[in-house]
Amino acid sequence: MTRTFTSTSLEEPLIFERSSPGKSAYSLPSLDIEDTPIEKIMDPDKFRSEVKDFPEISEVELVSHYTRMSTWNYHVDLGMYPLGSCTMKYNPKLNERVSRIPGIAFTHPLQDEQLSQGNLEILFRLQEYLKELTGMDNVCLQPAGGSQGELSGILMVRAYHVDQKNPRRFVLIPDSAHGTNPASATMSGYEVISIPSDGQGRIDIHALAEKMTEDVSCLMLTNPNTMGIFESDIEKISQIVHAKGGLIYMDGANFNALMGYTRPGDMGIDVLHLNLHKTFSTPHGGGGPGSGPVICKEVLAPYLPLPTVWQDENTYRLNSDCPNSIGRLHAFYGNFGMAVRALCYILTCGREGLKELSEIAVLNANYIRRRLEDHYDLPYSTPTLHEVVFTDSLQKPHGVTTLDIAKRLIDFGFHPPTTYFPLIVRGALMIEPTESYSKEELDSFISAMIDISQESFETPEEVTTAPSGAKVTRLDEVQAIRHPILRWSPKEE
Amino acid sequence: MTRTFTSTSLEEPLIFERSSPGKSAYSLPSLDIEDTPIEKIMDPDKFRSEVKDFPEISEVELVSHYTRMSTWNYHVDLGMYPLGSCTMKYNPKLNERVSRIPGIAFTHPLQDEQLSQGNLEILFRLQEYLKELTGMDNVCLQPAGGSQGELSGILMVRAYHVDQKNPRRFVLIPDSAHGTNPASATMSGYEVISIPSDGQGRIDIHALAEKMTEDVSCLMLTNPNTMGIFESDIEKISQIVHAKGGLIYMDGANFNALMGYTRPGDMGIDVLHLNLHKTFSTPHGGGGPGSGPVICKEVLAPYLPLPTVWQDENTYRLNSDCPNSIGRLHAFYGNFGMAVRALCYILTCGREGLKELSEIAVLNANYIRRRLEDHYDLPYSTPTLHEVVFTDSLQKPHGVTTLDIAKRLIDFGFHPPTTYFPLIVRGALMIEPTESYSKEELDSFISAMIDISQESFETPEEVTTAPSGAKVTRLDEVQAIRHPILRWSPKEE
Amino acid sequence: MNILNILKKKPRKTFMRYTSITPEEKKSMLKVVGVDRVEKLFETIPEKVRLKDTLDIPNAASETEIIDYFKTMGEKNVSADRWDCFLGAGAYNHFIPTTVDSIISRAEFYTCYTPYQPELSQGTLQAIFEFQTLICQLTGMEIANASLYDGSSALAEAVLMAQRLTKKSKFFVPDSLHPHYQKVLETYVSNLDIQLKTLPLTSTGMLDLDYLQKTLNDEYAGVVIQSPNFFGVIENIGEVTQLCKEMGAMTIVVVTEAVSLGLLKPPGELGADVVVGEGQSLGMPLGFGGPNLGFFATQDQYKRQMPGRLVGQTVDTDGQRGFVLTLSTREQHIRREKATSNICTNQGLCALICAIFLSTLGKRGIRELAEQNLKKAFYLKELIGDSIEFSGDIFNEMVVRCNQDPIAINTKLLDEGILGGLPLGRYFPDRSDQMLVCVTEQNHARNIQHLATALTATNK
Amino acid sequence: MNILNILKKKPRKTFMRYTSITPEEKKSMLKVVGVDRVEKLFETIPEKVRLKDTLDIPNAASETEIIDYFKTMGEKNVSADRWDCFLGAGAYNHFIPTTVDSIISRAEFYTCYTPYQPELSQGTLQAIFEFQTLICQLTGMEIANASLYDGSSALAEAVLMAQRLTKKSKFFVPDSLHPHYQKVLETYVSNLDIQLKTLPLTSTGMLDLDYLQKTLNDEYAGVVIQSPNFFGVIENIGEVTQLCKEMGAMTIVVVTEAVSLGLLKPPGELGADVVVGEGQSLGMPLGFGGPNLGFFATQDQYKRQMPGRLVGQTVDTDGQRGFVLTLSTREQHIRREKATSNICTNQGLCALICAIFLSTLGKRGIRELAEQNLKKAFYLKELIGDSIEFSGDIFNEMVVRCNQDPIAINTKLLDEGILGGLPLGRYFPDRSDQMLVCVTEQNHARNIQHLATALTATNK
Ligand SMILES: Cc1ncc(COP(=O)(O)O)c(C=O)c1O
Numbered sequence A, B: 001m002t003r004t005f006t007s008t009s010l011e012e013p014l015i016f017e018r019s020s021p022g023k024s025a026y027s028l029p030s031l032d033i034e035d036t037p038i039e040k041i042m043d044p045d046k047f048r049s050e051v052k053d054f055p056e057i058s059e060v061e062l063v064s065h066y067t068r069m070s071t072w073n074y075h076v077d078l079g080m081y082p083l084g085s086c087t088m089k090y091n092p093k094l095n096e097r098v099s100r101i102p103g104i105a106f107t108h109p110l111q112d113e114q115l116s117q118g119n120l121e122i123l124f125r126l127q128e129y130l131k132e133l134t135g136m137d138n139v140c141l142q143p144a145g146g147s148q149g150e151l152s153g154i155l156m157v158r159a160y161h162v163d164q165k166n167p168r169r170f171v172l173i174p175d176s177a178h179g180t181n182p183a184s185a186t187m188s189g190y191e192v193i194s195i196p197s198d199g200q201g202r203i204d205i206h207a208l209a210e211k212m213t214e215d216v217s218c219l220m221l222t223n224p225n226t227m228g229i230f231e232s233d234i235e236k237i238s239q240i241v242h243a244k245g246g247l248i249y250m251d252g253a254n255f256n257a258l259m260g261y262t263r264p265g266d267m268g269i270d271v272l273h274l275n276l277h278k279t280f281s282t283p284h285g286g287g288g289p290g291s292g293p294v295i296c297k298e299v300l301a302p303y304l305p306l307p308t309v310w311q312d313e314n315t316y317r318l319n320s321d322c323p324n325s326i327g328r329l330h331a332f333y334g335n336f337g338m339a340v341r342a343l344c345y346i347l348t349c350g351r352e353g354l355k356e357l358s359e360i361a362v363l364n365a366n367y368i369r370r371r372l373e374d375h376y377d378l379p380y381s382t383p384t385l386h387e388v389v390f391t392d393s394l395q396k397p398h399g400v401t402t403l404d405i406a407k408r409l410i411d412f413g414f415h416p417p418t419t420y421f422p423l424i425v426r427g428a429l430m431i432e433p434t435e436s437y438s439k440e441e442l443d444s445f446i447s448a449m450i451d452i453s454q455e456s457f458e459t460p461e462e463v464t465t466a467p468s469g470a471k472v473t474r475l476d477e478v479q480a481i482r483h484p485i486l487r488w489s490p491k492e493e
Numbered sequence C, D: 001m002n003i004l005n006i007l008k009k010k011p012r013k014t015f016m017r018y019t020s021i022t023p024e025e026k027k028s029m030l031k032v033v034g035v036d037r038v039e040k041l042f043e044t045i046p047e048k049v050r051l052k053d054t055l056d057i058p059n060a061a062s063e064t065e066i067i068d069y070f071k072t073m074g075e076k077n078v079s080a081d082r083w084d085c086f087l088g089a090g091a092y093n094h095f096i097p098t099t100v101d102s103i104i105s106r107a108e109f110y111t112c113y114t115p116y117q118p119e120l121s122q123g124t125l126q127a128i129f130e131f132q133t134l135i136c137q138l139t140g141m142e143i144a145n146a147s148l149y150d151g152s153s154a155l156a157e158a159v160l161m162a163q164r165l166t167k168k169s170k171f172f173v174p175d176s177l178h179p180h181y182q183k184v185l186e187t188y189v190s191n192l193d194i195q196l197k198t199l200p201l202t203s204t205g206m207l208d209l210d211y212l213q214k215t216l217n218d219e220y221a222g223v224v225i226q227s228p229n230f231f232g233v234i235e236n237i238g239e240v241t242q243l244c245k246e247m248g249a250m251t252i253v254v255v256t257e258a259v260s261l262g263l264l265k266p267p268g269e270l271g272a273d274v275v276v277g278e279g280q281s282l283g284m285p286l287g288f289g290g291p292n293l294g295f296f297a298t299q300d301q302y303k304r305q306m307p308g309r310l311v312g313q314t315v316d317t318d319g320q321r322g323f324v325l326t327l328s329t330r331e332q333h334i335r336r337e338k339a340t341s342n343i344c345t346n347q348g349l350c351a352l353i354c355a356i357f358l359s360t361l362g363k364r365g366i367r368e369l370a371e372q373n374l375k376k377a378f379y380l381k382e383l384i385g386d387s388i389e390f391s392g393d394i395f396n397e398m399v400v401r402c403n404q405d406p407i408a409i410n411t412k413l414l415d416e417g418i419l420g421g422l423p424l425g426r427y428f429p430d431r432s433d434q435m436l437v438c439v440t441e442q443n444h445a446r447n448i449q450h451l452a453t454a455l456t457a458t459n460k
């Protein structure tokens, strides 16, 4: 059986283009008090006449509008989604179910602690498990995404150095790091020094030693790094950084490679963030919400953002009295709903399960690596864990680039891998299969990749003109930038 | 904007073909008692060794299996589904939500009446509203589908005649009736006499008068009939039938045409069924569950199936003490969940809303009729209500049949209308738009139909080879019958 | 919410939410049609039968009001999500994996029609084909249909089929058949040439094989047998089919607790000709008894006499596998008064639920589930000891003789969070001291203990 | 359920449910890879840092146990589905149409990634493009981004943008800003060259325009103003933007209660340069404060300095309309340390929720919703009379002076099914006799009356 077939799908205009005056999809509770005209309540000058151009459609149209649009998306329930660095694993239905339990979903963030003991227990329990999983001492679940976790962590590092009387000036970041790392460092008031990678795809330890001065606040390390390579010099790295009074921040986005095998706390990491929306299966939602808990050693605990949850005999409390804290990062407790899902996932998998997930994720990635390494250029021969980065250098002489390969995969029924990241690998094709999918699915992906490589040599235009099987062909990104249209506007009459 | 585009979809094997030993998707509660080996409980000879060939797959695969398969279906949320006689209207999300309220969904049918007052109130209230909507005196919600409603009704008619000392022998059924009508009559022990339709698509009143004897138990009338035509001689019909001591059963499948405009009870009907899964928006579920309440005049009330719900001061009770009842038709109370949805729909729409729904449904059908009557043969010029039947007689000389037209609509992104029904119209194309969809959607359907008619004259092979835009091309139904494969079997090794 | 709130509401002029035509569009469409008011379109309805009054139905209620109303109704019920439920008797409180509701909530599955247009219904068709296969595997039969309304009408249809096939009219129906099934069967056959004869049971709770052996003769079209029967007792299906074969009668096995098939020898293996039953146990909530799922499985040779829809495999014009509704010349829409049954709409979505449930559990899960039921029921049986009414083997239900009024026991249990079993006096006046109790994997050990204590307590 | 039950459970050998590789397949894959045990693949982790112990995490729990556990947790909370909630202060209990959850439960929307590959993400992209437009329409601004984490970080990002644009560093921040927003803003700017100056309020509850006029000078990059402000009072945005324009400062308007925009003049029309805020009111459940939705709208001229993702319209190679993430050179994945913000993952699904919510309500619904809030709040205000702290106009929140301890009042109300307002002593010691109360369309008239009585009661 081939994996794909072509079929008819439905177009759908913008909601504004569907709108006609007089339609409506809403039903509000009826007003159960006497109806005072609003002009009697307030100076009508404060009111707008209407929300101009707001849509007017029926519920039927609303539902078909979004239903049709939904069919234009590829998604995790459809099949393998091997976006490297994104850990596109299965998002359990059970997570979704428990997060919608009314007693959890309809709680107000400012209701008294005593009235929120269930929620606080959920947060507390998740804090405990994340500490255990990472081997760290303390945690705050507030950061609403990975990058906010990074910001929190670096602000904590800075606060620590300030208490040591010198905030220091620089943050060291390997050139393979994710863009959020340098951006977060800047937002924390630091300047970034980039550290090159060595010939094995790891951080260049000599360069590190050289750049690591007493004016360096910390090293931001991704481990395993964005090539999927474990920084095996970690002990040495730790020594170098700590010797100069610096700290190590770990970007834990790739934690799916490590569960049950090693813990940041055991390898000299001082602070890290995890992405609950990667390792802990909370859904990506088409771009969020995520959750990026910041987790630290005792030495940084006083600086954690507030509030965190602690247990006082049989009562859970919000800790907001912590004078050295870097403060708040979110109006309330971050993306609480994601914490519920992550806890559900941890309880579902259990200690053995979590370890097994990492094992299968790493096995799958290595299987793909082995099966594809005769067909695609592998820039580093270093062993890798949960993901593998190839390049387009074998196909490029035939005019086929990473972008083309990615787009061609669409026609084979797969979501493309991450492309052109990490930046240090030219034409990177970054594949992260995760633990979720079957061997049939992996094999089918592998054979698609091999077919595309063949096509690149034999009929390259099939690849360079792809995709043909999606809602749109390749989009003109240059025009989007040159003549930005960032919203719908009514046609001028 | 064109309505459709083609894109890549995913294939999916049978669940058995995905299975590999060792995978699993389940998680059962842990046994909280001491674990006795089953052999100690019972003679192992009573046990099977396993359920041979049962699937073994992971939850991830399970979800992607069904998700992929789901994308091969056309459905109401996607767009217009003009299947005549099926009333494919929008199925409100609110219905689904309330039907899943745990206090309603997890109730046991045999728990004491006193412990089921909420459910009984729901049933009672629905009974009352259906009586009011139809102008009848009594109702039983038990029949689990339209055809079971028919069976109940005819059994009641028979019981009535038995009490008049003669069950009589025949049931009169117009030749345009749905197949369930004669089948239900047979199952009630009657012989069927078919009554022809007249030149206007209505029941031939002379033929009726002729066949209506004292050996005829009842007439089964569909009103509006399956051509969408109201039987405007209804008073005369009623007179003819009743004059001979016969009764009139009305097939209420087309009730969506009538709400707020007329009531069976006011036109001489003695008993009818409604399809909650048509007029009252409960979802069709790919073939059920439906619900076919049977509703009658006082004279037939003693014969209603049991139980029904009645109110005794402030308590709702199940009525099961009714010696003349035809008995039970369902192990419990029929498809209760559908009753919940139907009540929700009635409360949501309210009296004005229900009438408006019928109005728009009739308007839409007439609009389509007018716009298409220059392009397709209209077998009867009689005014129609909620649906319209065309034929392929204009296209047939070019080798294009109703089947071809239906299949070609698929490529235009529409579900086909009902075809070859009613049987009395050669090559019938039966279109029922319902009230749900927008004018744009109707216009788009109309223009697709016109295009297809054009194609039939100009490039008929485009039509006769359709569809090309579905999961499969035309299927070999003859082979399916000649060599029936009704289940998967493991390949012989 | 007081329903009066709904009634009191001011009427809403138009109801746009579920329709999509604006007043302007309505006007332009009426113009195309050639009338000036929509009422004109209804003029084929004779004036005399036209409705003059407005309907006595409440005005439209808002979404919030409706949700509140149904929540209030839910609170007026006792339900198995808050009480530990020991009621069985044809409706069972089993665990439902989250996958089930998540998948059937896809509009692709729940809003579509019967798959009459196979090209646009391959999802439904393949799912039903899988369902048919799963039912065959579970029952040990060769073929199964796409569903019937429920277990009771499935039984009635089986009897009708046996009559058609054997051209005989007498059937044995055991006293241990679910009393509601008995009633439904009576309704279905009431005007047809079919006679039902009762078949007594013995003190084991099993049907009286001696009696059957003595009375069964070649005038009988078939013997109905429920296993586990209404009293929870597992019947000796093999012996019955043996006797039937000798007399040319068909054996119709009824299963109301389909989970038992995960563990017990399948009726097909024991020689059954037809296996019908209720699939509610396999993924459907109790739902106050519906919607649930009638299944119907039989031997391949009877396929052209089967009631209900059948999905079959075929190929398309490219030779690709696909699925269609097939053998429809049995059905009402083709055969009309000569059809094998009048059924049209069946329980399609419930068949899908069942398929998802069984695929989620899989080979190991269905076994583990069945074993848990057996073990927990055995646990209760051991606690109850002498007061078990029947000596036969049981699966997850049993009849208990009580020293106190079963209804009073239930009232007391209710306060302890327990929904007790079924007092049998309702159906069998001579068993008014007895209760039919069901134990599933959902019941907690502590509540089983509680129940045992309550059931065995003596009058104070 | 006692969590100990989870801990006690026997370990499960393999965890197949969320993985799909059988033991056999695992073996064959290891063979392909060239190792004999999966542990070998982890050998790049130095022995010394490898974990020796098993994790102190419970064993796998079953689905039932997990559902029971979370239900129990839910029961340990007070929640707005069972108590009538008068808490606002940045999180509002509004009606959520059923359409919302039904649509976002489609895996097509909730399981996909950020739409980096536009060809396979047109559904998400078009939805966000619509969201951006809806936010522009609601705020009266020219452009809006694809979302930020929440209202508070959106404010912080707005301040950072104003600093970049004006190259100035002082900001006025009013005392009537939500105190948590104030704190978040402080965190974000703490190590940057930005100074926050407080702006007092008057007895109307509005910011002191005289003070602003007197002190605002051309060293200021901007003025932050929340309307309705933390105390519920509607600010005079027009006057502030006027003053700012004169001094070359940017006006940043914060909206925590987005429903107010359905009725009040949009900040864009009143001259705001940036409008940021919290969209939780528009379709998200209270959710204990998250996930919610930061929105960010500004003028077209600032688009290259905006933080966060932007969806733009373009064409494909066939000239067909399509949508892409655009102007990404502002963003971290391209610009790294020079990016306009570090944000990557945002609140995509919440933006979708908001778009569905606003499209469901539409032009008339958003108006009706806002009016209901105003009317019901006014109803309470009238009942309370003199004890209203501020004289300024309010939308749906107000500060009430109580004769009794607000905390004690809340305790009493709780027993009557009412979740009272926010005692202000928590944030403002000098307002410990005051409560911030919010009234929405969800509060029942009778409970509003109850509340009014409780709030105005004198010490017994
Ligand atoms: C390695 C790495 N670090 C950090 C991030 C940022 O995480 P988030 O998108 O949650 O802000 C990502 C995710 O894109 C990542 O892959």
Ligand SMILES: Cc1ncc(COP(=O)(O)O)c(C=O)c1O
Pocket (backbone or CB within 6 Å): B085, B086, B145, B146, B147, B148, B178, B180, B222, B226, B251, B253, B254, B275, B290, B291, B292, C343, C344, C345
């Ligand atoms: C006119 C008519 N009568 C009866 C029926 C039978 O209803 P059901 O499918 O619910 O048995 C139908 C539906 O198919 C119908 O269209």
